[in-house]
Amino acid sequence: MASRIGRAVRRTLNTGFRKPAVSVFSTIHYKLGYAIITLAPILTACSLITVNRTNAKGMDALVGKSFVVVKDSFLIENACIKEYSTERCLQLQVVAGRITHKVNSFFGWSWVGVDLPATIREFEENPLKYNNAYISTTLFGTTRQDIVGIVSKGTTVTITRLVSKALGETGRCWVVYGRLEKTPNNTAIEIPACGFSPEAGPLWFISQRGGGAYYIPPKPDPEYLIRAPKQILDESERERGSHENSACDVLDHKCNGLLIIGAYLTSAMDNL
Numbered sequence: 001m002a003s004r005i006g007r008a009v010r011r012t013l014n015t016g017f018r019k020p021a022v023s024v025f026s027t028i029h030y031k032l033g034y035a036i037i038t039l040a041p042i043l044t045a046c047s048l049i050t051v052n053r054t055n056a057k058g059m060d061a062l063v064g065k066s067f068v069v070v071k072d073s074f075l076i077e078n079a080c081i082k083e084y085s086t087e088r089c090l091q092l093q094v095v096a097g098r099i100t101h102k103v104n105s106f107f108g109w110s111w112v113g114v115d116l117p118a119t120i121r122e123f124e125e126n127p128l129k130y131n132n133a134y135i136s137t138t139l140f141g142t143t144r145q146d147i148v149g150i151v152s153k154g155t156t157v158t159i160t161r162l163v164s165k166a167l168g169e170t171g172r173c174w175v176v177y178g179r180l181e182k183t184p185n186n187t188a189i190e191i192p193a194c195g196f197s198p199e200a201g202p203l204w205f206i207s208q209r210g211g212g213a214y215y216i217p218p219k220p221d222p223e224y225l226i227r228a229p230k231q232i233l234d235e236s237e238r239e240r241g242s243h244e245n246s247a248c249d250v251l252d253h254k255c256n257g258l259l260i261i262g263a264y265l266t267s268a269m270d271n272l
Helices: 002-015 024-048 120-125 127-131 229-240 247-256 262-270
Strands: 066-069 073-077 088-094 098-105 108-115 135-138 141-144 147-151 156-166 172-180 187-191 225-227
Touching: 088 098, 088 147, 120 127, 120 147, 127 147, 156 187
Parallel strands: 088 187, 098 135
Antiparallel strands: 066 156, 066 225, 073 088, 073 147, 098 108, 135 141, 156 172, 172 187
């Protein structure tokens, strides 16, 4: 018995231990696991990085285009999603819509929704009543969210910037900025597009989340925004060549408003 054990030990020492067979599947699992470990930090970082997509491919379908505001709206101070480094940013929201503000509590802060006035007249009769209600309170102090302007339906707004905002594990959303006809260069207008808080609304763009909020520009909701008829006609004119009469000659002063007649209404709706 002892001699047989000795021979087995010497044979093992001379030949070495055999390596266990490695299957194709175990190799695949190993490489897949390695790829996941390698890519996980990158994917996590991407979900946490907000990107300015204004000049990205395909964004010119929206950036630089003008739209007509369909409903009377308010401009609210300190209500923007702060992804635009201008001196001032005002959020545009429809009359009877909702905004959110932060309220401090024992457990930290939370988002609370507040109704905007149901009509412009209601606000004009008692502006202090509403502005005193829009005060955000956090550990860092208080912020007033005053209504500082009224935007009448028919006003033109031009899209100037698109930002793909990272929302962490919930995906991404678009933040859209623009300029009104008479706003100064240092003032941005945020047009509601990112529904990160269910307390706010409505959104003026059809909601896009995940990958769609990075590669595909958001689509305006025609209930709140329609393409500016004058710009549509100007683009058509450039495509077809010169016309005997310009759009503004035909439509007179109403070429920037909502009162559009005849074939021009059809043209505007076809290009939404």
